[in-house]
Amino acid sequence: MESFLNRYRNITVLLLVIFAQLVLLAVAAKNEQHVRFIRVWTVTLVSPLARLMEGMRGSSIGFVHNYITLHDSDAENRRLRAENDRLKLDKIFLSNELNRAENAKALQIFQQRSPSKTLAASVFSTGIGSSRKVVYVDRGSVSGVMREMAVVTPDGIIGKVTAVYPTAAEVLLITDPMFAAGVVSAKTHAHGTLKGTGTSQCKVDFVAFEDKVDPGDWFYTSGDDRIFPRGMPVGVVKAVRPGQPYREITLDPAGMAGGSPDDVLIVLEGIHQDIPDTPPPTQQVYLAPAPPPLAEPVSQTAAAPADGSAPPPAAAPRGGSGTEADKARALYQKTADSEDIVLGGGPTGQNIKRPPDFTKIPVDPRTAAQAGVAAAPAVVPGQPPAQKKSTAAPTPTKSTAPPDAVRRANQAGGPGGIPQP
Amino acid sequence: MNYSDGRMLLSSQREGQVSRFNLWVTILVPFLALLFQIYVPLFFRFLNFLEMPLLVVVYLGLMRRNPISGLFVGAAVGLAQDAWSKNPLGMFGITKTLVGYFAASIGMKLDVDNVLMRFLLAFFFYVFHQSFYWVMEHALLNQQSPFDMPAWLGLGVLNALVGAALFHFLDKLRVSAR
Numbered sequence: 001m002e003s004f005l006n007r008y009r010n011i012t013v014l015l016l017v018i019f020a021q022l023v024l025l026a027v028a029a030k031n032e033q034h035v036r037f038i039r040v041w042t043v044t045l046v047s048p049l050a051r052l053m054e055g056m057r058g059s060s061i062g063f064v065h066n067y068i069t070l071h072d073s074d075a076e077n078r079r080l081r082a083e084n085d086r087l088k089l090d091k092i093f094l095s096n097e098l099n100r101a102e103n104a105k106a107l108q109i110f111q112q113r114s115p116s117k118t119l120a121a122s123v124f125s126t127g128i129g130s131s132r133k134v135v136y137v138d139r140g141s142v143s144g145v146m147r148e149m150a151v152v153t154p155d156g157i158i159g160k161v162t163a164v165y166p167t168a169a170e171v172l173l174i175t176d177p178m179f180a181a182g183v184v185s186a187k188t189h190a191h192g193t194l195k196g197t198g199t200s201q202c203k204v205d206f207v208a209f210e211d212k213v214d215p216g217d218w219f220y221t222s223g224d225d226r227i228f229p230r231g232m233p234v235g236v237v238k239a240v241r242p243g244q245p246y247r248e249i250t251l252d253p254a255g256m257a258g259g260s261p262d263d264v265l266i267v268l269e270g271i272h273q274d275i276p277d278t279p280p281p282t283q284q285v286y287l288a289p290a291p292p293p294l295a296e297p298v299s300q301t302a303a304a305p306a307d308g309s310a311p312p313p314a315a316a317p318r319g320g321s322g323t324e325a326d327k328a329r330a331l332y333q334k335t336a337d338s339e340d341i342v343l344g345g346g347p348t349g350q351n352i353k354r355p356p357d358f359t360k361i362p363v364d365p366r367t368a369a370q371a372g373v374a375a376a377p378a379v380v381p382g383q384p385p386a387q388k389k390s391t392a393a394p395t396p397t398k399s400t401a402p403p404d405a406v407r408r409a410n411q412a413g414g415p416g417g418i419p420q421p
Numbered sequence: 422m423n424y425s426d427g428r429m430l431l432s433s434q435r436e437g438q439v440s441r442f443n444l445w446v447t448i449l450v451p452f453l454a455l456l457f458q459i460y461v462p463l464f465f466r467f468l469n470f471l472e473m474p475l476l477v478v479v480y481l482g483l484m485r486r487n488p489i490s491g492l493f494v495g496a497a498v499g500l501a502q503d504a505w506s507k508n509p510l511g512m513f514g515i516t517k518t519l520v521g522y523f524a525a526s527i528g529m530k531l532d533v534d535n536v537l538m539r540f541l542l543a544f545f546f547y548v549f550h551q552s553f554y555w556v557m558e559h560a561l562l563n564q565q566s567p568f569d570m571p572a573w574l575g576l577g578v579l580n581a582l583v584g585a586a587l588f589h590f591l592d593k594l595r596v597s598a599r
Binding site: 009010013014017018021022024025028029031032037 | 488489492493496499500509510511512514515518519522526561562563
């Protein structure tokens with residue numbers, strides 16, 4: 001070593017002096033960011049080495065951890081699998097809860113809008129045995145449930161109550177082979193009998209070969225069975241096959257589309273409804289809130305068209321055109337007012353000096369045809385038939401008005417259509 | 422030894438004569454060179470091109486023919502020049518350390534008493550000094566100064582002319598070899 005230093009003494013001293021001055025320069029000088037060069041140079045020199053060493057250290061530790069020391073991997077794997085299974089169950093549970101909440105909300109809305117009196121119930125059990133399609137609900141005789149009551153959902157009918165217990169009831173589903181209900185086609189009003197098949201589909205029997213039924217047609221309850229109120233959706237026709245003497249119709253029950261529902265409504269008092277012309281909507285429709293009530297009644301002049309045309313002969317009493325009965329009533333009221341007669345102002349047949357002359361009612365063919373105005377003179381309470389005949393002159397439109405329109409016009413004339421002077 | 426025979430290379434190391442200087446000369450001459458470098462250009466701006474400390478370092482290195490002594494003289498003069506200037510400490514120090522070292526190393530091989538050789542060595546070390554200083558500015562301080570080699574060559578010639586005359590003057594201050 002000593003000989004080495006002696007041999008290269010000059011260059012060694014040179015390097016030492018240069019290095020010392022470099023250190024001096026690095027300590028004394030600063031760059032544009034006022035950082036001493038010794039710091040800049042040190043970081044510049046050390047950073048790549050540190051990065052390289054850190055990379056090597058991380059790789060080594062990762063290699064050792066991932067490939068050599070695997071003693072805890074199996075336990076961790078099992079723990080993660082268990083956690084994953086638990087999370088899956090939680091997800092299913094929450095999804096079911098969400099669906100259940102949505103169904104409950106739909107039931108509540110349907111229950112409020114349906115004219116029939118219904119009772120909400122939850123399915124808590126299914127019947128034992130594969131042949132029968134029954135479920136049990138948590139409402140019984142204590143809640144007013146009786147046998148042969150209809151069980152429905154907003155989507156369609158579900159079944160009927162076949163057995164009642166104090167706190168539960170047995171419901172025979174419409175897919176059971178023993179189930180039967182009267183149904184009617186919405187399109188052609190073809191009547192038939194809904195029967196279960198033991199599968200997820202039903203069939204409609206006793207539809208005459210002459211009745212036209214196509215796939216896609218909707219069937220509703222007809223009310224003939226005295227169980228289901230008329231007008232409740234049953235299902236949509238899936239297939240129609242010709243047969244003698246009846247068609248073979250396969251139907252997808254709308255109420256069982258997603259399987260047996262969890263929440264149902266038991267119809268305590270059924271109210272028949274009309275068979276709708278259009279199938280029930282399959283999607284929720286936004287319904288805007290009702291408009292606020294008007295502060296002042298809208299006069300007829302205010303309701304007149306802005307283009308100067310004549311107002312309709314029977315304007316709506318308030319804010320709209322009203323029904324045909326309202327229009328007819330307005331016509332009669334106008335005629336009675338012109339003759340200073342108060343309609344519906346006293347007991348029947350009392351204090352009537354003379355009947356109003358309804359022949360002065362201007363006859364609008366459209367109005368008369370729609371509202372049956374010309375048929376109105378047939379009703380003059382408190383007058384003998386001869387007097388009625390003498391005062392109510394027949395008009396050409398009288399004989400053309402339908403009886404139903406006559407009835408509605410009479411009803412629209414107030415309580416009994418009683419004229420009061 | 423006859424120094425006027427026109428040879429530039431020495432045939433052997435023993436042929437070179439080590440010049441010796443008194444201590445006060447070794448201290449005073451660089452000090453005067455630094456004073457000249459600092460104050461004279463203030464009054465005579467046209468003398469700003471002169472690099473007197475460099476010429477002194479070259480002369481002492483060439484004459485003493487000791488690399489260690491030459492590098493220490495260069496480091497001392499350079500650091501003193503840094504201290505008196507606005508440069509970071511070490512810029513002139515490192516440059517003149519290398520100049521002193523190389524001058525002493527070359528002085529052992531060349532006939533440094535030859536006027537032409539002195540001129541060439543003064544010219545070479547001036548250009549080397551300026552070039553190395555520019556490299557250090559760029560490499561260490563990240564400063565952007567122009568690389569003006571033609572100017573350095575011209576100023577090198579002027580400094581070499583002054584250096585040749587200065588060296589002749591300084592020869593009178595050395596102590597004759599025993």
